Amino acid sequence: MKLSKKTATICAFVLGVTILATSAFADIMLGSGYNSLKDSMKMTMAKLTSEVDNFSADVIISAKIDGKTFAESTSNLKLDIAKQSRETNETNLTNGEIREFYYYSDKKQNIYKNFEDGSYSIVEKRKINNDSSKIIDNPFEDEQAMDAEKILDAFVGSLENVIQVEESSGKKIYTGNLSESQVPPVVNAISSFAFKYGILDEWNADRLDVPYPKSNIYVIEASGKAIENEDGIIESGIFTASMSAQDSKGIEHIYSLDFSIDIKDINNTVVKAPNLDGQKVTYSKEGYEFDNKYIGKYKNDIVREEGNSFEKIGERFIEITSVKDGNVKGKYYEVYNEGYEADTVRSFEFYSDYDEAIHFTKINYTDNGEDKTGIIHRTGSQNINVSFNATINEDNGGYSYSSEDGFDNTFIRIFE
Amino acid sequence: MQILKAVYINEIFKISKKKKIAVSFIFSVLSVVIAAIVVYSLNNFAGIRVTGSSEFSIMVLDVLIYSLFPLFTAFICIDMFAGEFADHTIKFTLTGHASRLKVFVGKIAAIATFLMINLIFVMILSVVVSLFISGSMLNILKVLMAYIMAFLPVFIFALVVVLISNTTRGTTSAFLLSIFMFLVFNGLGFAFPHLKSFLFTSTFDWYRLILGSYINFSKILRVFLILIGYAIMLFAAGYYQFEKKDI
Numbered sequence: 001m002k003l004s005k006k007t008a009t010i011c012a013f014v015l016g017v018t019i020l021a022t023s024a025f026a027d028i029m030l031g032s033g034y035n036s037l038k039d040s041m042k043m044t045m046a047k048l049t050s051e052v053d054n055f056s057a058d059v060i061i062s063a064k065i066d067g068k069t070f071a072e073s074t075s076n077l078k079l080d081i082a083k084q085s086r087e088t089n090e091t092n093l094t095n096g097e098i099r100e101f102y103y104y105s106d107k108k109q110n111i112y113k114n115f116e117d118g119s120y121s122i123v124e125k126r127k128i129n130n131d132s133s134k135i136i137d138n139p140f141e142d143e144q145a146m147d148a149e150k151i152l153d154a155f156v157g158s159l160e161n162v163i164q165v166e167e168s169s170g171k172k173i174y175t176g177n178l179s180e181s182q183v184p185p186v187v188n189a190i191s192s193f194a195f196k197y198g199i200l201d202e203w204n205a206d207r208l209d210v211p212y213p214k215s216n217i218y219v220i221e222a223s224g225k226a227i228e229n230e231d232g233i234i235e236s237g238i239f240t241a242s243m244s245a246q247d248s249k250g251i252e253h254i255y256s257l258d259f260s261i262d263i264k265d266i267n268n269t270v271v272k273a274p275n276l277d278g279q280k281v282t283y284s285k286e287g288y289e290f291d292n293k294y295i296g297k298y299k300n301d302i303v304r305e306e307g308n309s310f311e312k313i314g315e316r317f318i319e320i321t322s323v324k325d326g327n328v329k330g331k332y333y334e335v336y337n338e339g340y341e342a343d344t345v346r347s348f349e350f351y352s353d354y355d356e357a358i359h360f361t362k363i364n365y366t367d368n369g370e371d372k373t374g375i376i377h378r379t380g381s382q383n384i385n386v387s388f389n390a391t392i393n394e395d396n397g398g399y400s401y402s403s404e405d406g407f408d409n410t411f412i413r414i415f416e
Numbered sequence: 417m418q419i420l421k422a423v424y425i426n427e428i429f430k431i432s433k434k435k436k437i438a439v440s441f442i443f444s445v446l447s448v449v450i451a452a453i454v455v456y457s458l459n460n461f462a463g464i465r466v467t468g469s470s471e472f473s474i475m476v477l478d479v480l481i482y483s484l485f486p487l488f489t490a491f492i493c494i495d496m497f498a499g500e501f502a503d504h505t506i507k508f509t510l511t512g513h514a515s516r517l518k519v520f521v522g523k524i525a526a527i528a529t530f531l532m533i534n535l536i537f538v539m540i541l542s543v544v545v546s547l548f549i550s551g552s553m554l555n556i557l558k559v560l561m562a563y564i565m566a567f568l569p570v571f572i573f574a575l576v577v578v579l580i581s582n583t584t585r586g587t588t589s590a591f592l593l594s595i596f597m598f599l600v601f602n603g604l605g606f607a608f609p610h611l612k613s614f615l616f617t618s619t620f621d622w623y624r625l626i627l628g629s630y631i632n633f634s635k636i637l638r639v640f641l642i643l644i645g646y647a648i649m650l651f652a653a654g655y656y657q658f659e660k661k662d663i
Contacts, residue, residue: 005517009656016649020614023641027613030638153609161625161632181555182628185466185475192464215463245463 033163213245298411326354423522472546498581575650582657
């Protein structure tokens, strides 16, 4: 049987499509180690932030030069998602000096330990905070993280096959090893640049007493290993990366960074406030910017430009008359010198309501029959800073105000 | 076989007479030299070794496989199909003894030869240059393998261009459409990473699969099959269009 040219061509075409489609589908189905590791990380974070009640994590980060540790941070974190409490113990080693850090937080309070004298500081939380904040967020739900993931996916290319997956007794083990010849030039250049100017810059190198990486910087190797348990949670992970560089004397050094994390005691962790019996404790309340010592009179000058010189034409005054539980009351008025009659001489009373704003002391006042808001700050140690006509955007943690020509925001305390 | 050989030699002769070939080789030399200068000065002034101790040749391949190789391959392919139809020189070839299939195969073989020579030329040049700029050990075997592997995806792109230039009228539209296809395929890879397996453009850097200490042979086999599938499909489609086309 002889096939016609046309039939043969069509047969070849179909054969090509079949080979292409089946191998491409197989490739998609098999996926890559990179993708399954990514899924596993997402699953872990989703479970830890919403499914489990509590867990602890140990994180160790250490930086080495030529195999010798010059900086290390060990931290132990205990989280109770159901009760919204957390406890952090951290030990940092730099320049052979050990520093400790302790922090406890629950719905009502934050507790810090001062390791110099063994005392504790307790900061009582304000009510407003309690409902809105979560003790731990899923970083992968963050828009920024989602965008970053897309960019990473686009650039990872054939490198995604560096990660291998093995399964043994219900656990999945991910391993990956990137050797120097595999690191793409762009990645190498960017990470070397970041390392030299961002991570271990001249100042940091000097502070940590390690040789500054001056030339011939390149990535030697990056490798990692992660173990996913039967429940789909990554219970441990280690990662190490090393770079080679020459210092100013031309001596080659190997800088490496080790990172390890262990997640343990899932649903088995108890987070408890420290026992403060017999300890020295300082109490304070969150967000009380002003207290009684700020009651008093403050002023600044009203100045006009006359020809090529400044001329004082009057004074602005602020009197803080009472401060109670973070609520400030006071008045503002202007006094003009004789002979300078302004169009409007302002004078009004203001007050702040502690529950109105979380991050600022927001003041309310009525100027010319209009209700307005402003902001009052401490500045220096005894002075204050006031902005009128302010718009507060608390979600973004910021505010804006329309400044008047020649209005001076800083008011100096008057001591009589 | 004799006829096919004659067609092939004829096509090679035609390619070698083109100015574009000279331009292509000049650009290849320039890119290698510029890359060498960049790498050298980055190390001298900023202290960053771009290529690490990895091969300079691989870095050159990384850059050229997305730029010069596909571009000049597209030029040659368009000249040999759309170009010859446009200026009617194809008549001399097609009215001869050779069947259209043989002419088509001969032309494709000539394009493949051009691409191979271009790759070998750049490889030798970059290996020589890398001896001067990095004193590290060179893994010739891996470089050689990488350049051999790089041939396949660019060849697939050549077949895409051949299909396009047998479908469109005129060389300009063929060229623009080829560039457009190249960009669209790359763009799709960026926008829908899960579809990557279907796109030949995402296999442009598949030689990276052999550079590491761990070599995933099953992945290499899958990509190879995908590329072979593409080759058969595009060859058939390109030939079908070529056969149909009036002189």
